[in-house]
Amino acid sequence: MAGVKTDSGTITYREAVAEGIAREMRRDPTVICLGEDIGPAGGVFKTTAGLFEEFGPQRIWDTPISEQAIVGAAMGAAMTGIRPVAEIMFSDFLACCWDYLANEIPKVRYMTGGQVTVPLVIRTANGGGLGFGAQHSQAVENWALAIPGLKIVAPSTPADVIGLMASAIRSDDPVVFFEHKGLFASKGPRPPEGHHVELGRAAVVREGTDVTLLALASTVHTALAAADRLAEDGISAEVVDLRCLIPMDLTTVLASVAKTSRLVTVEENPYQAGWGATVVSVVVDEGFHLLDAPVRRVASANVPLPFADALENEVMPTADKVVAAVRSVANF
């Protein structure tokens, strides 16, 4: 049968996107997809490959290049109980339909006193490192963090893509689902049918005792690489994958900091107004007594992301930068 591949064993992050959507579409006929090139083309990143063949044009809607219509129509359909999964091809293009993310979708439930909910997902390819230039490479998860009413998901592994996609689609609240472009080719175990990961549950992906590295999506892998290097120096780093920015699992963050007494955030969004600033403000507010050293934030530089490899690498967080940040606080 044509459709989404269902081999057992391993799965790529890219395949996991289509698999995660397909699993929900099979169990819930109200789930539909809208977006540019998502149908026969299979998605510009092939993240929707097989969906059109399996579910057909009444559930997989190819749209014109009309971001406002895509996201606004998803909202309109969602108000009637449909569960749309709308794709905005690159997260940079969220700016083209920001009115719907900032003014319409997150507010309608509140402004109507709960008369309607908008159970929709906006999926988008986020992040840099691929030389796509300043308008196709940004990590913009912090944009969404400025808006009460949205939930924000950014998985780091194929299993989490599937598990969080299930929860995002089933959520009665609007979810912005950031898929990282740099992770599409990465592989991991294929989770069993029925796998889902609750929104707002961070994962301790490496245990440690000396410092907490708090990361999201691509930077989970950066932090893990840094943790390997730090182990060679005798520094035991705990790596926490935040998974979601809203709901934000501050309980797990504070518990980790209680253990390690040191915190370094590893963020791909720019340092200015990056998500780490929000986390750190809470840690300082509620967990100041837990800390033995200043908190460090490793984030992208406050510049538009440049094209040239050497420049782009300089802007983005790297394992080297994380190692340096940890060393700066290790013996404080």
Place this chain on the structure above:
Amino acid sequence: MTTADLAAAAPTDRAEHHYELLRQMLRIRRFEERCVQLYSATKIRGFLHLYIGEEAVAAGAMAALTPADAIVSTYREHGHALARGIAMHSVMAEMYGKATGCSRGRGGSMHLFDAATRFYGGNAIVGGGLPLAVGLALADQMADRPVVTACFFGDGAVAEGEFHECLNLAALWHLPVLFCCENNLYAMGTRIDRAHAVTNLAARAAAYGLSAVDVDGMDVLAVETQTRAAAEFVRAGHGPYFLEFRTYRYRAHSMYDPDRYREKAEIAQWQQHDPIDALVRRMRGDAELDDDALARLDAEIAAEIDAAVQAAEEAPLEPIEDLTRFVYAESRSHDG
């Protein structure tokens, strides 16, 4: 009632129907006149965008729609809400920001909303409702429901990007959207010929492949007839339809607008074609209305407004403890 039914209606039925259209237009006008007083008395705060002069569009269009149809509106939506059938006391309480308001006081004048009558909101973003209408219609089309989504917006919205995205998409997908453009000639303080290179808005819509006509928006019977025909077209699965209602607002854009961009004479000229006066004249001419009946109608509406104001005055405020309610869903309707 279909167009054919209306044409064949007995004189008494026709008189009753005209009386109902008159009643709706008068309810809207008198409601808003009272809102102006309440605004001056600081009972109503924030923005207040009056529909006075445009009542024929709401009254005529809503009369041509069914309860199953969906409505998407704008920030100038008091008339749409009342004509759609949202209880006046619920609308007035929302103007006051009271817990009994149709949006529990969280919306206000620009965000009247009533899921029960499929009134999917006022919307304070110009053009903001058009994509929502496309999505509502998509859901109806997928479920094979013979339902029309009537989307109201002004001439100002035609300049927004959503307008062009949505007309194209609705035409491309043959969606059951009835685009209802209320062309009142001014986008806030800018006259249409200073904002649009092509001021024939129906012609603009036709360029996207939509069936489109312009309608005398000061004639409630013309509005109703054209809306009924357009809704029948859409309901039959022929795709979207565009109605350009040529109308005029007598009052300023909002209570903050000193209204210095047009001549008083222009307003007076439009008032010569007042939709309420025109229908009253017509009904009197056809012996469908006399002084007593008109006086009874005025008294009935005044009483309805008095009751709505009193109820709003006495209504409770939404408790502060509920400030964070409704930001996120409280329970999951879907099984995990």
